Amino acid sequence: MSGEEANATDGAEDVQANHVRMVEAILFAADHPMTLSDIAALIPEEGDAAKAVALLEQSYKHRGIVLASVGGGYQFRTAADLSFLLRREKDDPRKLSRAAVETLAIIAYHQPVTRGEIEDIRGVGLSRGTLDVLMEAGWVKPRGRKRSPGRPLMFGTTDSFLAHFGLESLDALPGLADLKAAGLLDTVDEALDKMESETVRAQEDNEDEAQIDLEEAIALSLERDVADSGMEPTLPFDEEQP
Numbered sequence: 001m002s003g004e005e006a007n008a009t010d011g012a013e014d015v016q017a018n019h020v021r022m023v024e025a026i027l028f029a030a031d032h033p034m035t036l037s038d039i040a041a042l043i044p045e046e047g048d049a050a051k052a053v054a055l056l057e058q059s060y061k062h063r064g065i066v067l068a069s070v071g072g073g074y075q076f077r078t079a080a081d082l083s084f085l086l087r088r089e090k091d092d093p094r095k096l097s098r099a100a101v102e103t104l105a106i107i108a109y110h111q112p113v114t115r116g117e118i119e120d121i122r123g124v125g126l127s128r129g130t131l132d133v134l135m136e137a138g139w140v141k142p143r144g145r146k147r148s149p150g151r152p153l154m155f156g157t158t159d160s161f162l163a164h165f166g167l168e169s170l171d172a173l174p175g176l177a178d179l180k181a182a183g184l185l186d187t188v189d190e191a192l193d194k195m196e197s198e199t200v201r202a203q204e205d206n207e208d209e210a211q212i213d214l215e216e217a218i219a220l221s222l223e224r225d226v227a228d229s230g231m232e233p234t235l236p237f238d239e240e241q242p
Contacts, residue, residue, distance in 0.1 A: 033073030071162035
């Protein structure tokens with residue numbers, strides 16, 4: 001290789017290394033997952049965002065901070081095996097009631113779903129404010145209107161929901177494929193058809209304020225008569241993790 005070719009190669013490597021540094025800085029400063037298109041818009045046109053992200057993923061693979069793929073984007077996060085070092089108890093008056101957790105699980109697994117369909121699946125009325133709490137948290141938002149009498153609003157989860165629970169996409173929801181394969185997760189219409197024989201609805205009990213984890217909430221939404229697991233609460237507003 002001639003001296004000129006070597007210099008050109010070194011120059012290209014320097015440019016690429018500089019682009020990687022730019023992407024690293026962008027991701028470090030971002031307060032939300034950044035998509036490749038978001039990143040590409042912030043670096044020089046000749047920069048390869050995908051290549052830079054791949055290099056960073058490899059570089060951070062075995063470090064205390066890792067570059068994670070979350071909700072269709074990328075974000076620096078504490079390595080999962082070290083997260084316990086950075087947790088601290090946080091007193092917060094806001095609590096998710098069991099109704100809110102069950103509602104969140106139903107929306108996550110059956111979306112888009114209307115308020116009436118949520119009530120039918122749960123078998124009890126949805127108290128005022130339950131959806132408001134989930135929307136205030138940024139995990140649920142309206143997803144258009146259903147083409148049915150009254151044109152009711154439909155609800156679905158948000159990118160913030162995926163980011164909070166560390167999910168790359170809805171396909172990564174715990175047990176989704178297994179539940180579908182076992183016939184335990186119906187579509188909204190199928191779930192409602194199975195409930196047509198129910199003629200009496202119990203009034204919604206006073207919701208306790210106990211925190212329960214997401215997987216327990218999923219179980220409660222799929223089978224309301226299953227006994228509580230007795231696990232320690234681990235849902236949001238209970239602890240804070242960088």
